[in-house]
Amino acid sequence: MKSLEGREAILARLAAVPAAAPTAWPARPEAVAAVPDEEPDALIERFVHALARAQGTWQIAASPVIARLTLATRLQEGGVKQVLSWAASELPVDGVLEALEVLGIEAITPAPPLSDTRLRPQDLEVRRRYLLGIEGIPVGLTGADAAFAATGTLALRHGPGRPLLVNQLPRRHIVLLAADQIYPTMECWLAQRPAAASQPHSTAPSTTLLTGPSRSADIEVAPVFGVHGPGKLHVIVVQGR
Amino acid sequence: MRFDVTCSPSSPEFPIYAMPPNFYRRVADALADDALRATLTRSTGLLRQQQAAGFADSAPFEELQAAARALRQDALDRLPALLVQLEAQARARGVEVFWAPDAAAARRYILALAEARRVRQVVRSHAAAVEEIGLDAALADAHINVILTQVGDYILHLAGDTPSHPVHPALHWRKEAVTQLFEQHLDVPQTLDIQSLANVVRFKLRRPTLEAALSVGGVALAVAETGTLALASGDDRLAVASTPIHVAVMGIEQVTAALEDLALFLPLYARSAGGQSMPDHVLLLEGPAPADAADGPRELHLVILDNGRSDLLRWGYGEALTCIHCGACHNVCPVYREIGGQAYSPRGGGPIDSVTLPLLPSLPVQETAGRWPTAARDRRQDAQPAAQTGAEPRPAPALRGAPLAPLPHASTLCGACSAVCPVGIDIPRLLIRLRGDLAAAGELGKRERMLRRLYRWGTQDAANLPRLHRLLRSARLLPDWPQPASQTFHARWRERRGL
Numbered sequence: 001m002k003s004l005e006g007r008e009a010i011l012a013r014l015a016a017v018p019a020a021a022p023t024a025w026p027a028r029p030e031a032v033a034a035v036p037d038e039e040p041d042a043l044i045e046r047f048v049h050a051l052a053r054a055q056g057t058w059q060i061a062a063s064p065v066i067a068r069l070t071l072a073t074r075l076q077e078g079g080v081k082q083v084l085s086w087a088a089s090e091l092p093v094d095g096v097l098e099a100l101e102v103l104g105i106e107a108i109t110p111a112p113p114l115s116d117t118r119l120r121p122q123d124l125e126v127r128r129r130y131l132l133g134i135e136g137i138p139v140g141l142t143g144a145d146a147a148f149a150a151t152g153t154l155a156l157r158h159g160p161g162r163p164l165l166v167n168q169l170p171r172r173h174i175v176l177l178a179a180d181q182i183y184p185t186m187e188c189w190l191a192q193r194p195a196a197a198s199q200p201h202s203t204a205p206s207t208t209l210l211t212g213p214s215r216s217a218d219i220e221v222a223p224v225f226g227v228h229g230p231g232k233l234h235v236i237v238v239q240g241r
Numbered sequence: 242m243r244f245d246v247t248c249s250p251s252s253p254e255f256p257i258y259a260m261p262p263n264f265y266r267r268v269a270d271a272l273a274d275d276a277l278r279a280t281l282t283r284s285t286g287l288l289r290q291q292q293a294a295g296f297a298d299s300a301p302f303e304e305l306q307a308a309a310r311a312l313r314q315d316a317l318d319r320l321p322a323l324l325v326q327l328e329a330q331a332r333a334r335g336v337e338v339f340w341a342p343d344a345a346a347a348r349r350y351i352l353a354l355a356e357a358r359r360v361r362q363v364v365r366s367h368a369a370a371v372e373e374i375g376l377d378a379a380l381a382d383a384h385i386n387v388i389l390t391q392v393g394d395y396i397l398h399l400a401g402d403t404p405s406h407p408v409h410p411a412l413h414w415r416k417e418a419v420t421q422l423f424e425q426h427l428d429v430p431q432t433l434d435i436q437s438l439a440n441v442v443r444f445k446l447r448r449p450t451l452e453a454a455l456s457v458g459g460v461a462l463a464v465a466e467t468g469t470l471a472l473a474s475g476d477d478r479l480a481v482a483s484t485p486i487h488v489a490v491m492g493i494e495q496v497t498a499a500l501e502d503l504a505l506f507l508p509l510y511a512r513s514a515g516g517q518s519m520p521d522h523v524l525l526l527e528g529p530a531p532a533d534a535a536d537g538p539r540e541l542h543l544v545i546l547d548n549g550r551s552d553l554l555r556w557g558y559g560e561a562l563t564c565i566h567c568g569a570c571h572n573v574c575p576v577y578r579e580i581g582g583q584a585y586s587p588r589g590g591g592p593i594d595s596v597t598l599p600l601l602p603s604l605p606v607q608e609t610a611g612r613w614p615t616a617a618r619d620r621r622q623d624a625q626p627a628a629q630t631g632a633e634p635r636p637a638p639a640l641r642g643a644p645l646a647p648l649p650h651a652s653t654l655c656g657a658c659s660a661v662c663p664v665g666i667d668i669p670r671l672l673i674r675l676r677g678d679l680a681a682a683g684e685l686g687k688r689e690r691m692l693r694r695l696y697r698w699g700t701q702d703a704a705n706l707p708r709l710h711r712l713l714r715s716a717r718l719l720p721d722w723p724q725p726a727s728q729t730f731h732a733r734w735r736e737r738r739g740l
Binding site: 228 | 280283284287288291314317318320321324325328334339340341342346390391392393396409410411412414415416419435436438439440442443447448451452454475476477478479481482483485493500501503504507508511515517518519520521522523524525526527528529530531533534535536537545547551552554555557559635636
């Protein structure tokens with residue numbers, strides 16, 4: 001069946017649905033849509049508390065310089081030699097990748113070689129080799145576009161220089177989050193977000209909302225980490241940007 | 242080290258538990274399986290604790306429930322307009338939209354796409370809508386390899402088993418059985434460490450996922466005003482990032498009006514399903530990846546699936562479609578906790594499914610009628626609708642799921658499901674109405690109707706009750722009918738109090 005026929009068939013069936021009885025539905029409660037008015041420090045505290053409950057870890061850096069040092073120290077102590085990373089221009093702290101390079105840590109921004117979906121076998125093979133080549137890199141480094149204090153959630157907008165694979169492929173994910181990007185709730189972030197309808201298509205094809213490390217509970221409801229994505233999530237909150 | 246377990250649905254030796262073909266036999270088997278019931282009791286108990294803890298620091302549950310119910314009902318009331326708006330927004334962002342009136346149309350579309358792109362390997366994440374269309378078998382028939390990304394689905398696939406819970410499909414499996422399964426099929430050493438067992442799946446899935454060209458998954462909600470697809474299953478995260486083509490399958494009811502609705506529904510789902518403040522991973526897809534992006538799907542397809550849902554709306558059962566598939570009603574149901582999801586139907590089930598499954602198109606797995614006679618279609622179509630008030634008269638359901646007609650009766654109507662449902666679906670009310678519709682449609686045979694009349698007579702007057710018991714047993718209508726207590730409750734109460 002052609003999609004047009006299916007469309008018309010489904011819409012015709014829906015048109016035959018008897019009108020529902022008029023019901024006085026309650027409005028969205030204030031408790032859901034409320035926008036708390038909080039000081040920045042209180043927001044940070046609430047965010048890291050919620051993040052910790054979601055099994056994420058965190059550090060607070062008082063300045064971008066300290067954030068670079070904090071990151072470098074963490075990677076060096078972990079013996080990390082390579083990181084998958086967003087492009088330098090997309091990170092909220094300048095000079096991060098250069099600092100890592102000085103320490104001998106290579107930053108790779110993944111760009112799988114596939115320009116379209118024609119999927120010739122030779123194209124797929126090149127892509128496969130590339131992905132398997134970067135699969136073992138242990139750490140992913142990203143920024144974040146927002147965080148929600150109520151739930152400890154990070155919002156990562158993707159696009160050029162901001163690959164999805166950085167926060168999916170490695171076993172550990174480190175996020176540089178500017179303190180002024182923390183919103184009280186997801187509602188507050190959505191209210192200030194430019195309407196998607198007004199955005200050019202190429203600017204925001206996808207956004208990831210991360211709340212803690214990759215978690216699943218498929219065997220005896222016991223929580224396990226890292227099956228589908230990074231099993232560890234560490235957030236460096238950068239103040240004074 | 243080996244871990245010896247006895248053979249049962251929750252601790253299988255292989256081949257796995259052969260599922261009896263009708264409801265009554267499945268229930269009898271489940272009730273006779275102590276290991277299964279122990280597993281269900283433990284796991285559903287944990288889930289209930291998690292659900293309660295999840296709402297400890299949220300806005301009052303009743304307020305969230307009322308708001309969610311209002312938004313879901315509003316979406317259903319405006320369904321045609323919202324779906325058309327969603328289609329327009331999605332197409333404007335480069336998404337290919339396909340409307341599938343039934344499961345076969347959805348399967349054909351995805352198969353044709355896979356053939357056209359010469360795909361030999363498909364990654365399929367956990368999604369009720371995808372399981373509903375029977376895609377795995379269709380792909381296998383087309384010699385296309387299917388990789389299941391959710392650990393529970395992976396276990397069931399290896400074992401040839403069927404799901405028992407909407408969120409935790411392998412809820413009936415114990416770790417002892419999982420480790421035996423992995424040793425046998427994957428040649429890995431046995432362990433009882435659940436993180437290690439999950440790591441085995443991670444290792445096995447990683448490369449095939451990165452090598453695949455096409456992924457298929459579900460949608461938690463699609464936003465009409467923006468065309469945004471919210472993907473929240475978590476197990477799809479790597480596949481959507483790495484495969485160049487992604488197909489998202491959604492039921493027609495999985496649309497919501499505004500982006501801000503997600504701020505209510507995502508936490509509500511996560512708290513109800515597992516006590517988390519949010520799903521650990523949500524991907525908001527607003528279109529295919531642009532040419533200058535490094536990854537993400539270059540081709541994004543949205544399949545909008547009806548497959549009987551519009552009939553549910555027409556017959557007055559639309560409330561059941563407001564379900565967000567969190568599994569909370571399963572976890573509290575005293576019937577589910579005894580028999581498990583596999584007893585309900587060959588594709589699993591629980592309280593909410595007792596409403597929808599008898600009304601939806603036939604299952605891909607053959608279900609026999611058991612002791613219940615299958616009514617003639619013409620009798621069903623002649624049936625009169627049950628009485629209702631406050632809405633336009635609704636047409637009578639053309640009940641085509643006779644083998645699953647017992648499901649609405651598999652309930653104590655205790656209302657625990659409605660109390661925990663995050664969208665406040667009144668499941669007992671729907672079940673009672675469906676019982677009436679099934680009876681009106683002739684789904685009850687003569688024997689069942691006679692038994693019900695007898696029961697009504699026997700319970701209308703306390704004096705009749707002993708006669709009813711004697712009659713049922715002496716007539717051998719129900720040889721297993723229990724012996725009644727020697728005294729009525731009131732008589733016992735008076736005796737104890739010396740009244």
